[in-house]
Amino acid sequence: MLLIECPWCGPRAETEFSYGGEAGIERPADPYALSDAEWADYLFFRSNPRGAHRELWNHAQGCRRWFGVERDTVSYRIEKSYRLGSAGSGRPAAAQIEASEEKRR
Amino acid sequence: MxxxxxxxxxxxxxxxSGRGFLNLRLNPRRGQALEAAERILGQPVPPAANTFTAGEHEIYWLGPDEWLIATAAERVLSLGSELAEGLAGFHSAVNDVSGxxxxxxxxxxxxxxxxxxxxxxxxxxxxxxxxxxxxxxxxxxxxxxxxxxxxxxxxxxxxxxxxxxxxxxxxxxxxxxxxxxxx
Structure with missing residues (x-):
């Protein structure tokens, strides 16, 4: 069994989590500009690497938050886990949410 | 306890038996919203993950922006509306989940x-x-x-x-x- 580090709850057993597939897949900004092949690539094709793999996990039986994990697909070793939108994830999601909330107020 | x-x-x-539950959601980085909630609840809302505070109610941390308030069943309705009123101006949610x-x-x-x-x-x-x-x-x-x-x-x-x-x-x-x- 994997011991997965939830960025909020700490290390928990794998049974508490659900897997969400490869991380960092961005929806094309303009889907209509894509050919069928490009759209199919976005929808169905994943990198399936041998080695370091960035993936999404949800702490389903715990805090129910999505977060990112970097796992080695050969050794199953988890190199790191990070909050989505944090520095390690390469996305400014948290800042965007903060900004959109600022607008709501 | x-x-x-x-x-x-x-x-x-x-x-x-005789317990009621409220689910509270707000952004804890909004200091004013948190203060308003704590004033109404009369006890601190636990900021640390996986901790709870006990007073008139028990307030459990459920997530970085989510808490469960356990209190006496007859207090749920009034507490829920007090919270909803006090947090009206903020991006927040109070839900009765007693059932x-x-x-x-x-x-x-x-x-x-x-x-x-x-x-x-x-x-x-x-x-x-x-x-x-x-x-x-x-x-x-x-x-x-x-x-x-x-x-x-x-x-x-x-x-x-x-x-x-x-x-x-x-x-x-x-x-x-x-x-x-x-x-």
């Missing part, structure tokens, strides 16, 4: 041994000290488990699986001379 100084022998399992939850109490010197049979967490007080809580699995059910005292655990579980969980607990506690007092 703890009514006795020395823990009971064996293990006691009971349903805590969906059951609170169980597992106490006694063997309480930890019984829970350990179906839980992957290390429940030793060194790791799971009084004041800590965790959403985790117990048996096959998802529960909120809280340590009130090294020999008293509170479990908040979905009503739909509470029958199952009670049967599971009764079975796990049988070798320890389980008692089921009415509360």
């Amino acid at each position: 703890s009514e006795t100084s020395s823990p009971l022998p064996g293990v006691e399992i009971s349903v805590r 969906g939850h059951v609170e169980l109490l597992v106490s006694g010197v063997d309480a930890r041994t019984v829970l350990t049979k179906g839980c992957t967490l290390d429940l030793h007080p060194r790791e799971f000290a009084p004041g800590q809580c965790a959403q985790t699995g117990l048996g096959r059910a998802a529960v909120l488990l809280a340590a009130g005292d090294p020999s008293i655990y509170t479990i908040v579980v979905r009503r739909s699986v509470s029958d199952y969980l009670c049967s599971w607990l009764a079975n796990a506690a049988r070798p320890h001379g389980a008692r089921f007092p009415a509360r």
